[in-house]
Amino acid sequence: MLQWENPGLVVEWIWIGIGLFLLTTILITVLVVNYLKSIRKSRQKVMQLVRNTQTECWENTLHIQEKDRERLAEELHDNIISNLNLIRLNINHKNRDELNLDLKQSMQLIRELSHNLTPPDLGEITLTDLIADYLNQISKTIEIDYRHRVTDASISSPVKLNMFRIVQELVTNTLKHANATRIDVSLRISLEYLMLTIEDNGNGFRQENNYNGIGLRNIQSRAQKISAAYKLKSKPEKGTKFIACVVIE
Known part of the structure; x- marks a missing residue:
């Protein structure tokens, strides 16, 4: 039967092997944990970027809507309402043809405003x-x-x-x-x-x-x-x- 000449040396190498295996396992575990943390951080950054982009788009949309409302109010006040008010004030001072022309101009302004707000399909x-x-x-x-x-x-x-x-x-x-x-x-x-x-x-x-x-x-x-x-x-x-x-x- 084959016998080891130095059993103590064999045990020592076994323990060295076990130690190397444990160190390798720990190193791999640390690398995997760090990799998972890196993925988690990257995912959080992407999600934050998405949220920031969505917020910015929403703010831009609200700004555009507000500008459209301001433009609508301005057009109604400065053009259409002013024209109709002039027609009302001059209803007894202008003839029928002149009043008809003023009304057509007001109707044209309303059509233009409607077209600007809602374009065709x-x-x-x-x-x-x-x-x-x-x-x-x-x-x-x-x-x-x-x-x-x-x-x-x-x-x-x-x-x-x-x-x-x-x-x-x-x-x-x-x-x-x-x-x-x-x-x-x-x-x-x-x-x-x-x-x-x-x-x-x-x-x-x-x-x-x-x-x-x-x-x-x-x-x-x-x-x-x-x-x-x-x-x-x-x-x-x-x-x-x-x-x-x-x-x-």
Whole structure:
């Protein structure tokens, strides 16, 4: 029978083996625990980022809604109510044809306001026609040059709506503040991208002083929703130019 020459040495090596096994097990356990902690922290960071993004989007949505309400109140007070009040005051001083013309103008303002608040079914109209319909109404008060070049590209409803609202925001502010006599609008849609350019010949402004003067926050919010890159250029007495680009996926 085979016998060990030094049984004590064998026992020593056994204990060394057991110790190495235990150390390896502990090391693996520590690594697994740290890895799980890292995953947990990463998950918490992602969840916090999601919550922050949701909060920011909600705040932007509320801001846009509030701006729309303010615009509605302003339009009703400054234009429609004022026009109707003038009709009431002049009802005994104007003839029937003049009063009829004043009423038609008030009705036109109401139609424009309704169109601005609720555009047509986005699934049933192209962005080109949606903008054209809006600018056709504006052309009664200012010269509009609308150019468009479109390929057979599919544009989602969110892109249509937000680009349309951006056009409204820019044109409305041009009419109110720029003292412009002309607005040039260009829309180009290819299979890869959509590019919108709006330029006026108005007063312009110093961007470092009045960069928020044309409702830039609304434009920023809508551009972010559709991942649009944009640039605004303006100088005093040189007009204002806006360019936006959206990648079509």
